[in-house]
Amino acid sequence: MSFSSKIVLITGASRGIGAATAIMFAKEGADVVIVGRNEEKLKEVEVECSKFGKKPLVITADLAKDEQVKGIVNKTIxxxxxxxxxxxxAGILKKNDIKSEGFIETFDEVMNTNLRASVLITNVAIPHLIKxxxxxxxxxxxxxxxxxxxxxxxxxVSKAALNHFTRCIAxxxxxxxxxxxxxxxxxVETDIFETAGIPEALQNYSGQLPLKKVGKxxxxxxxxxFLASEKAQSITGANYVIDNGWLLN
Incomplete structure (x- = not known):
């Protein structure tokens, strides 16, 4: 796959899946825009992307702030x-219990990052994606x-809503x-569980999955x-699961 003429904007690109995706797009020739809150981690991803001949555009931003989200698209253009x-x-995982006092505060924080930010940046980007x-x-x-x-x-709930949002806009x-x-x-082998305060979860999952491993x-x-490439040109509104058999249990 070649993305030599493509401009790719990736949120949550300072680590984990986002960082790996940015590096892989850069390897395939794309001009990459990497967005995240951790400036130090973004610089590390910038170094890796630059090894393939193109320096990415690095944008430090908080996706919970509307003006910064709008600025991401404007800077890209x-x-x-x-x-x-x-x-x-971009996404966060936080433990919360419907019975707890702080439930609504956590609910708002997670929904703002996992759903609202994606909806907003998509809305702002649509005129350019139409072109x-x-x-x-x-x-x-x-x-x-x-x-x-x-x-x-x-x-x-945030991820279920994101799935349905995707189908609707498709x-x-x-x-x-x-x-x-x-x-x-x-x-997946990232630090999301550690950040959520449950570092033991990843190791526990590896033995429970049908394929006896977690994802990379x-x-x-x-x-x-693949989904961004011409090979998937007839695929839209789909949800591709990559879970080592999680949903089979």
Whole structure:
């Protein structure tokens, strides 16, 4: 796959799946815009992307702030004049219990990052994606359709909503030649569980999955690149699961 003439914007690109996806797009010749809150981590990703001959545009931004989200798209257009591919990858996982006092505060925080930010940046990017007959890929989770893990209701609801949002915009944007799809990983070797305060979860999952392993971020990035490529030109409104059999349990 070659993306030598494509401009790719990736949120949550400072680590994990987002970083792996940015590096892989850079390897395939794309001009990459990497967005995140951790400036130091973004610089590390910038170094890796630059090894393939093109320096990425690095944007430090908080997706919970509307003006910063709008600025991400504006800076991309100012730098490259167009946008071909939008990867909404930013997301957070936080434990919360519907019975707890702080439930609504956590609910708002997770929904703002996992859903609202993706909706907003998509809305702002649409005029530019229409011009290029572009591509939207939203990174969701198998948690969107599973209730097997307790104390993560907000994360699951946010991802379920993201899945349905993707299907809805796929239909609305099809007349403009824009495709929109979702990738739903199962447990993946990233620091999301550690950040959520449950570092033991990843090791526990590896023995429970039918394929007896958790995913690698590069595997998810491979799938994202496939959906962004001409090989997937007839695929829209789909949800691609990559979970080592999680949903079979």
């Amino acid at each position: 100012d730098a490259f004049g167009k946008l071909d591919i939008l990867i909404n990858n 290029t007959r572009g591509n939207i890929i939203n990174v969701s989770s198998v948690a969107a359709t599973s209730t097997s893990v307790v104390n993560s209701v907000t994360y699951k 239909l609305e944007l099809a007349p403009h030649g824009i495709r929109a799809n979702t990738v739903s990983p199962g447990p 971020k590069e595997e998810v990035a491979d799938l994202i690149l």
